[in-house]
Amino acid sequence: MIHYALKCDQGHDFDSWFQSAAAFDALAQAGHLACSVCGSAEVKKAIMAPRVVAKSAADRPDEAAPEAPVPLLKTPQGDIELAVAELRKKVEETSDYVGTDFTREARAMHLGDVPERAIYGEARPDQARSLIEDGVPLLPLPFRPRQKLS
Structure with a gap:
């Protein structure tokens, strides 16, 4: 599974999970994606930072404690x-x-x-x-x- 930040042509930001990058591409090409706010079918991947989690504190020598997890869903729009x-x-x-x-x-x-x-x-x-x-x-x-x- 892969998590993408998405954006529609009206400027609404939302996110979703996909089976794979190829699954996202196939759904987008077939017109099966829609904005969760306005319903626009013009949906593209938004710029996002990768989320990498270290396995242990020893793998993070510069960090005292791990950051709080980022919620998967944003505040409602x-x-x-x-x-x-x-x-x-x-x-x-x-x-x-x-x-x-x-x-x-x-x-x-x-x-x-x-x-x-x-x-x-x-x-x-x-x-x-x-x-x-x-x-x-x-x-x-x-x-x-x-x-x-x-």
Whole structure:
């Protein structure tokens, strides 16, 4: 996997992960990349410094301590990113994260086996399809849950 800083023709900065440099090139050439802020299809790699991490303190004689890790996602830009950030905050504050038990928990609540409560978690597409076919109300989230369970 490779992480690229990206920039659209409207000047919005964002980032994303790609399977490889060739995968980025193929997606860009096919027109499958879009700005996460405005949706522009004119996306190019932005200038970025390589992120190299030394293996031990002995490998960094001039440094007393390693720098704090750089967050992968920048602060939200634009109305869409702000709305998604607000939705994430509300979901995390008002719902229980059930991780990969989402399918089991949602079905148990639907059948009345456990009390209803607001939950969110992770499900494979086939599991979500099965829940929908069984009449279980669910909604995909526009973000990946943060890992809370071990």
